Amino acid sequence: MARATRAIINLHALRDNYQLAKSKAPNSRAYAVVKANAYGHGMVAAANALSAEADGFAVACVDEAIILRQAGILLPILILEGAMDEAECNTALELDLELVLHHEQQKQWLAKLPESALKVWVKVDSGMHRLGFSPQVVPALVSELRTLPVVGEIQLMSHFACADEPQNPFNQQQLATLNTLEPIKLNWSMSNSAAILTLPQSHGELIRPGIMLYGASPIQGQQGPDAGLQPVMTLQSEVIALHQLNPGDTVGYGQSFKVERPATLAVVAIGYGDGYPRSAGNGTPVLIKGQQFPIAGRVSMDMITVDVTGAEILLGDTVTLWGTGLSADIIADHCQTIAYELFCQVTPRVNRQYVGSPSPIK
């Protein structure tokens, strides 16, 4: 029998989460953010599953958009980091992509292109200081863009630095900064998942839901189900060995777990070579037969060890690392990270099994 390590991807849940995002911002369009292989879930599969209802997609770069177009996705695609060179501007025209413009040089590339109706989103730096133009220069920039033959519709976008902390006053400050551009009367887009859920005044013409589509919480200290989200990825493996240990025995690399009472240890076929984080220390829960058990000993490349003392656990029992029944947000807390990173780190070795799709998916 093959190694049982798998990520079950529930495409029904993905669609439901997209609908939840839409219901929070009923007057906005919503581009599903499917960059980074749909946060590790499989970009083409996710886009196919959403294509009947999504208004469009957002990816980080032109290469990701090419993959979507080659897979037959015809909906609008927004390139969040914009073009990296002149050739990518041409590709954007050929593939009918929407480009973020965050840098002077990108404008110069656009100036060389023939007449068209390229949709451009001018990125406004409303305070995050990652990408974008300062608001003061935006009105003149927009006027200049209007003179370029290639440019069609011009819209504004910006990004929150602290939307995962709804009470943080910086959110309002960023919105106020964007609002200084109200006089130029352009559509704008500002909301990531956290802002979709907690800052309705930020919804604008277009929302950009990412992590909420995948069922994890965008808000610090909360779990996906608290916001009505359903987990999409359930990461599973199985018990491949069981041992009886005595007080004083130690487990795994570095002897990081010491047995204090007679114990039963289950060995599970998943490790950091699959993307299960090595930072998951002693006590991080896994789910077996509906019950949580703590990791005991260091995560290794292909295996973890779990203290299942007192429970009827058998070889071959299914172990859930996160997903249905055990929120990835909980595991992320144990690892001092965020569910985004857990999802993105699941390696290609883990077989993605898609459920809830009407059509066979790559």
Ligand SMILES: Cc1ncc(COP(=O)(O)O)c(C=O)c1O
């Ligand atoms: C510009 C931009 N918009 C939207 C998103 C989606 O954010 P989230 O996954 O928090 O919803 C991201 C993700 O990093 C982003 O970079």
